[in-house]
Amino acid sequence: MTATKGLEGIVAASSSISSIIDGVLTYRGINIDELAEHATFEEVAYLLWHGHLPTQAQLDGLIDQFGQYAGVPADVIAGLRLYPKDSNSMAALRTAVSSLALYDSEANDMSREANIRKAVKLQAQLPTIVAAYARIREGKEPIAPKKGVGIAHNFLYMLTGEEPAQVAIEAMDKALVLHADHELNASTFAARVTVATLSDIYSGVTSAIGALKGPLHGGANEAVMVMLDEIGSPANLEPYIQNKLDNKEKVMGFGHRVYKNGDPRAKHLMQMSRQLGELNGDMTLYEMSIKIEELVTGQKGLKPNVDFYSASCYTMLGIPRDLFTPIFAISRVSGWTAHILEQFEDNRLIRPRAEYVGPVNAHYLPMAKRA
Numbered sequence: 001m002t003a004t005k006g007l008e009g010i011v012a013a014s015s016s017i018s019s020i021i022d023g024v025l026t027y028r029g030i031n032i033d034e035l036a037e038h039a040t041f042e043e044v045a046y047l048l049w050h051g052h053l054p055t056q057a058q059l060d061g062l063i064d065q066f067g068q069y070a071g072v073p074a075d076v077i078a079g080l081r082l083y084p085k086d087s088n089s090m091a092a093l094r095t096a097v098s099s100l101a102l103y104d105s106e107a108n109d110m111s112r113e114a115n116i117r118k119a120v121k122l123q124a125q126l127p128t129i130v131a132a133y134a135r136i137r138e139g140k141e142p143i144a145p146k147k148g149v150g151i152a153h154n155f156l157y158m159l160t161g162e163e164p165a166q167v168a169i170e171a172m173d174k175a176l177v178l179h180a181d182h183e184l185n186a187s188t189f190a191a192r193v194t195v196a197t198l199s200d201i202y203s204g205v206t207s208a209i210g211a212l213k214g215p216l217h218g219g220a221n222e223a224v225m226v227m228l229d230e231i232g233s234p235a236n237l238e239p240y241i242q243n244k245l246d247n248k249e250k251v252m253g254f255g256h257r258v259y260k261n262g263d264p265r266a267k268h269l270m271q272m273s274r275q276l277g278e279l280n281g282d283m284t285l286y287e288m289s290i291k292i293e294e295l296v297t298g299q300k301g302l303k304p305n306v307d308f309y310s311a312s313c314y315t316m317l318g319i320p321r322d323l324f325t326p327i328f329a330i331s332r333v334s335g336w337t338a339h340i341l342e343q344f345e346d347n348r349l350i351r352p353r354a355e356y357v358g359p360v361n362a363h364y365l366p367m368a369k370r371a
């Protein structure tokens with residue numbers, strides 16, 4: 001038995017949710033470029049869960065359900081108030097999502113109907129939790145969700161307490177569409193491994209949030225902004241990046257396990273970054289990002305991934321950098337739950353083998369004989 005480090009190239013599940021074939025990403029067979037152009041996030045969530053785009057009535061029904069479920073149990077909000085104010089925002093989200101199960105009477109109901117309902121609940125409640133935690137740690141009161149508006153609109157509203165500009169809603173909505181699913185990425189795999197033991201959907205999503213948090217995965221979007229902040233001004237950019245490249249340090253937001261010729265989502269985020277810069281009348285972050293891409297791609301051949309331009313976009317939308325990865329989770333919970341539902345449909349325990357490289361023929365030593 002020989003291990004493949006990082007399971008590179010291993011096909012570990014069959015799925016009909018999203019595909020990456022020859023560098024083209026589709027959700028249920030629809031090219032991401034078409035969805036980024038035309039679809040709302042609510043349509044995409046429906047598509048991922050049900051396998052087809054919703055009719056108007058189905059879409060209205062889903063938005064109604066989001067309105068019905070977006071409130072978070074008072075005890076979960078009370079819990080957020082107890083977390084240390086400087087908690088990592090993904091750790092706070094992971095803890096709060098895990099606690100949601102305690103207040104859901106159907107948390108352990110494994111029927112498909114209950115699981116679909118819980119997927120919709122989780123999708124509705126994650127934005128409420130992220131916005132509430134962001135406000136609580138600043139000493140502000142959480143804002144109750146609105147009914148009848150989309151996830152992007154509601155999230156921005158709950159974060160600021162103000163009616164968001166249409167352009168901000170559209171940008172956030174497109175970002176959510178672009179992040180919704182991505183085949184067997186690490187967090188989705190974590191979710192599938194967890195529920196393949198026939199554990200519940202809350203456990204699966206909690207595992208997924210833990211996996212998304214890391215800087216080699218979703219946490220890279222925050223790390224990109226840390227890097228842009230460290231660079232500070234365009235004059236420092238070239239020496240900063242050159243130093244990283246010379247020292248073989250990773251430049252966050254570049255490279256990908258599957259895409260070697262570029263991530264098809266990055267161009268949409270790059271365009272959004274440019275447009276937001278134009279609207280704000282400040283092109284600094286966009287131009288710095290373009291320059292970093294020129295240097296890293298020019299010298300290493302590495303292309304930006306989904307996390308690179310999302311960092312400048314979210315910053316230009318006025319979002320604090322440690323909410324970038326929680327926003328990724330707000331979108332990806334649609335994909336995680338679609339994969340959990342798919343796993344339950346044809347489940348088998350996921351239990352690979354390890355190549356043993358430890359000592360052999362070792363023996364128990366009495367305490368007195370140990371060094």
Ligand SMILES: CC(=O)SCCNC(=O)CCNC(=O)[C@H](O)C(C)(C)COP(=O)(O)OP(=O)(O)OC[C@H]1O[C@@H](n2cnc3c(N)ncnc32)[C@H](O)[C@@H]1OP(=O)(O)O
Pocket residue numbers: 006215216217218220248249250251252253254255256257258300302305306307
């Ligand atoms: C939503 C997402 O999860 S998208 C990915 C987000 N993560 C990041 O942006 C973090 C930065 N990128 C990386 O760490 C990697 O490219 C990953 C984790 C995305 C993919 O990792 P892997 O497929 O395991 O590639 P691996 O890390 O082995 O890299 C292969 C080579 O490219 C180099 N490399 C890969 N990414 C980068 C990078 N961002 N900057 C500099 N060098 C890099 C590695 O150092 C390695 O070089 P070597 O062969 O000389 O040792």
Ligand SMILES: O=C([O-])CC(=O)C(=O)O
Pocket residue numbers: 181182184185186217257258305306
């Ligand atoms: O697929 C991956 O490995 C990471 C990624 O881009 C995503 O999860 O969106």
